[in-house]
Amino acid sequence: MSDHSGQTQEGTQEEIWDARYRENERVWSGEPNAALVREAADLAPGRALDLGCGEGGDAVWLARQGWRVTAVDVSQVALDRAAGHAAEAGVADRVEWQRHDLGSSFPAGEYDLVSAHFLHSYGEFPRERILRAAAAAVAPGGVLLVVGHSDMPPGMAERHPDAYLPGPDEVLAGLELAPGAWEVLRCEEHPRVQTAPDGTIWNRTDNTVKVRRKV
Template identity: 50%
Template sequence: MKQPTPGQTASEFWDELYGERDAVWSGRANPLLVRGAQDLTPGRALELGSGEGGDVIWLAQQGWQVLGVDVSATAIARAAGHVAEAGVADRVEWAQHDLATDFPEGEFDLVSAQFLHSPLEQEGERARILRRAAQAVAAGGVLLIGSHAAAAKLDGDEDDHAHDDYEFPTTAQMLEQLALPDSWQVELDEEVTSRFSWTDGREGNRTDSVLRIRRPRQDA
């Protein structure tokens, strides 16, 4: 992934990345989101790091009312266009937040954090964001976290060095960091290996994790 320049803010970095090309991501919903949310009853959803809107569109198509949140105004504008083209704009709202310092208000039946990794991430930052995300889950709702579990392996390469400096947490580590009450129920805790295509057309394998945790209808 592109690396930030010294002193660059999160919004500047991601605006620059999205501005370099017409499409950064595939436009399709993340398979881990589909895996973790396809059997849920639609309600109000919060999509953290909504990017170009692929996950937001899928959720809206399933009947969710979605708040898409991203640090990049460029990404939000692009995603809003895709949502309008998909015919689900009436089910979607947008908000720009730097989750490291600012978090949207409200409670949600689903809080989705898919691949919330960043080269600007400070130590402990992701864990703090996910703890705040758990606080936004309504009674009886779920927190759904999709994460890279290891650096991707490109075909023909021993290693891919795109994430050499990044430590990918295990689901056990994430649960420890979340420090949720025992009354919260882990409903899904899996690692999934799949094929992927790099931005330059090369292909490889990657291992990701999905974690779905449900808040009780009444906190103990």
């Protein structure tokens, strides 16, 4: 649920993201995030929760690996596209699509994998609180995977002066994990080459926090 249009955004989270998705027939590539593939490929499939699923690239990939996926987004436009993507991929029966404004509601249940990739948004967006709810939804032995941006694309910082992009140590601290109850598997920054919709190439810095719940 990350956007780089650089436009001023007003309205509710649902209105903002529905409008963003209506701008183009497809916003994202349809492929899974590379960090998800890297970090989840060796996990035993179980129940997965995909927060900010967008057009469904990650959810479809997880379903293809054998996961039962609950995929969540604030935009019904995105969810409808994602459901179509899952049907085309032959995994519609493995994914449940739910619309949530995560600042107000959160999906029920416990999950063996909770994944939040680029869960950034506009205005009042309680990301830390949402990620703490994500941690609470991880079943014993399960994994929380949080991947985010550490920096803005060139020229975007001036357009979004209030944007806050925490580093991995800040993300980990913000989770407020109970001492002794979690194992930190990864907490680091890494470079990524990103291609913008207009073909512009950006060198970005992202970060990954991956933790396993012991009890």
